[in-house]
Amino acid sequence: MEKTINITLKVWRQKGPKEQGRFETYKLNGISGDTSFLEMLDILNEQLVNEGKEPVAFDNDCREGICGMCSLYINGHPHGPDNLITTCQLHMRHFNDGDTISVEPWRSAAFPVIRDLMVDRYAFDKIIQAGGYVSVNTGGVPDANAIPIAKPIADEAMDAASCIGCGACVAACKNGSAMLFVSAKVSQLALLPQGKVEAKERARAMIARMDELGFGNCTNTRACEQECPKGVSISNIARLNREFLKAKFAE
Amino acid sequence: MYWLLNSSIGRKVIMSVSGIFLILFLLFHMSMNLTLLFSAEAYDMICGLLGANWYAIAGTLVLVAGVAVHILYASLLTLQNRRARGSKGYLASSKTDTEWSAKNMYVLGIIIVLGLLLHLWNFWYKMQFAELTGIHTGEHLPHEGAAYVSELFACPCYCVIYLVWLGAIWLHLTHGVWSAFQSVGLSNKTWYPRWKTISYVVSTIIVLGFAAVPIKFLLFNV
Numbered sequence A: 001m002e003k004t005i006n007i008t009l010k011v012w013r014q015k016g017p018k019e020q021g022r023f024e025t026y027k028l029n030g031i032s033g034d035t036s037f038l039e040m041l042d043i044l045n046e047q048l049v050n051e052g053k054e055p056v057a058f059d060n061d062c063r064e065g066i067c068g069m070c071s072l073y074i075n076g077h078p079h080g081p082d083n084l085i086t087t088c089q090l091h092m093r094h095f096n097d098g099d100t101i102s103v104e105p106w107r108s109a110a111f112p113v114i115r116d117l118m119v120d121r122y123a124f125d126k127i128i129q130a131g132g133y134v135s136v137n138t139g140g141v142p143d144a145n146a147i148p149i150a151k152p153i154a155d156e157a158m159d160a161a162s163c164i165g166c167g168a169c170v171a172a173c174k175n176g177s178a179m180l181f182v183s184a185k186v187s188q189l190a191l192l193p194q195g196k197v198e199a200k201e202r203a204r205a206m207i208a209r210m211d212e213l214g215f216g217n218c219t220n221t222r223a224c225e226q227e228c229p230k231g232v233s234i235s236n237i238a239r240l241n242r243e244f245l246k247a248k249f250a251e
Numbered sequence B: 001m002y003w004l005l006n007s008s009i010g011r012k013v014i015m016s017v018s019g020i021f022l023i024l025f026l027l028f029h030m031s032m033n034l035t036l037l038f039s040a041e042a043y044d045m046i047c048g049l050l051g052a053n054w055y056a057i058a059g060t061l062v063l064v065a066g067v068a069v070h071i072l073y074a075s076l077l078t079l080q081n082r083r084a085r086g087s088k089g090y091l092a093s094s095k096t097d098t099e100w101s102a103k104n105m106y107v108l109g110i111i112i113v114l115g116l117l118l119h120l121w122n123f124w125y126k127m128q129f130a131e132l133t134g135i136h137t138g139e140h141l142p143h144e145g146a147a148y149v150s151e152l153f154a155c156p157c158y159c160v161i162y163l164v165w166l167g168a169i170w171l172h173l174t175h176g177v178w179s180a181f182q183s184v185g186l187s188n189k190t191w192y193p194r195w196k197t198i199s200y201v202v203s204t205i206i207v208l209g210f211a212a213v214p215i216k217f218l219l220f221n222v
């Protein structure tokens, strides 16, 4: 039987980056368990608009777990209580009738709130701009068999490449560290022949940018990998540390 | 080598190397303590060897430097990380499933420092300090470690204080050991579980070795 629930929401409302924010409490009735979390917020917004109030601003785009835009801190978890999913993939069946659900933006000095639940994650783009690409000329497309890559290596690279840049790792980290994100972006290239050439320099440049932007120092609490919707592993952070140290010792 | 100071990974390398150095020292100190379980004379002989000799003084200075660097960087990292976290906290406190010790390394460190100060007052001040300065700070001769130990642990409350201190060290090291190797990049999917096991083994060996003396006093009062 389909489950419907009545819930109370505590939502962070903030008019602009410089404004003082506060929590607002809203009640929603008869929410179906099959409603996604963002659809539930759509229902809330419709209700707010009908009452002549400002709707809640939140980031989202694909609503299928691939773009990395959705970013809500729900009941003490980035992307909510379910594992290995983004906020947009979370469904209301994970909540019970009568629950109070807190909905907050990512919190980190490097991710300032723009409005309500939206934060500015441009810092991630700046880190990518510092070196998250291949700039050597790799020539034309080679024959698929010409550069053999061992399956475990290819798998590691693909796992790292699954990072969608959502920032849940930063939101989860008590140190506001971006190491899981940076390590995924360094690893996806460092493991493959085209990216290996610049691996050390890339690690050096991206870490320098990351530090400059005010992200914290990783203390290996593993909160990031626990909350990452894509299951990116901290073994990537070890690789990033390795590449960075290799770069520094080669100087 | 400036990167050691001005990059996040560099600072972590300093934490890692100083931490591993302190672990090696703990292993060394713990093995010496074990002699006390068998022979008070042997223990006093070791205490005599580590008095005011040049190598004992050099060792002490290196150790002080290691401790100072570790504490200094722990404080710096903790401050920087709090700033990076931002002034606004979450309404719902984190429900992320992480190890308690991993998130409380600084708190554990403070307990360790407090225990250390007490420990220096209990022993170092009456032993190496007394020998170096010639001031009689204790009842016994500076190298009579066994006498000082049995005097202190005659009081069960001191046994308990030392055991609590050791508990904090155990928690610090169960996270610290694997974390130190992760920080310098010596880990991956295969080695992470291995380092984790090694962390528990090393911390348990160290702590049980140290705890043996106060436990012996608690149980047998000698």
Ligand code: HEM
Pocket: A217, A218, A219, A220, B012, B013, B015, B016, B017, B018, B019, B020, B022, B023, B026, B070, B071, B074, B075, B077, B078, B105, B106, B108, B109, B110, B112, B113, B169, B172, B173, B175, B176, B177, B179, B180, B181, B183
């Ligand atoms: C018994 C002496 C001690 C030993 C053997 C020890 C060992 C370690 C080790 C191996 C680490 C891991 C380093 C890493 O993650 O790379 C560590 C981290 C840490 N230690 Fe200690 N430590 C000791 C005392 C202290 C003291 C006295 C303090 C501070 C007041 C302290 C504060 C910290 C902090 C905050 C961390 C985490 C920092 C980070 O991961 O970046 N420790 N310790």
Ligand code: SF4
Pocket: A162, A163, A164, A165, A166, A167, A168, A169, A170, A180, A181, A184, A224, A227, A228, A229, A230, A231, A232
């Ligand atoms: S590592 Fe995971 S949590 Fe961090 S940005 Fe990438 S997908 Fe999001």
Ligand code: FES
Pocket: A059, A060, A061, A062, A063, A064, A065, A066, A067, A068, A069, A070, A086, A087, A088, A089
């Ligand atoms: S909206 Fe694209 S991942 Fe959630």
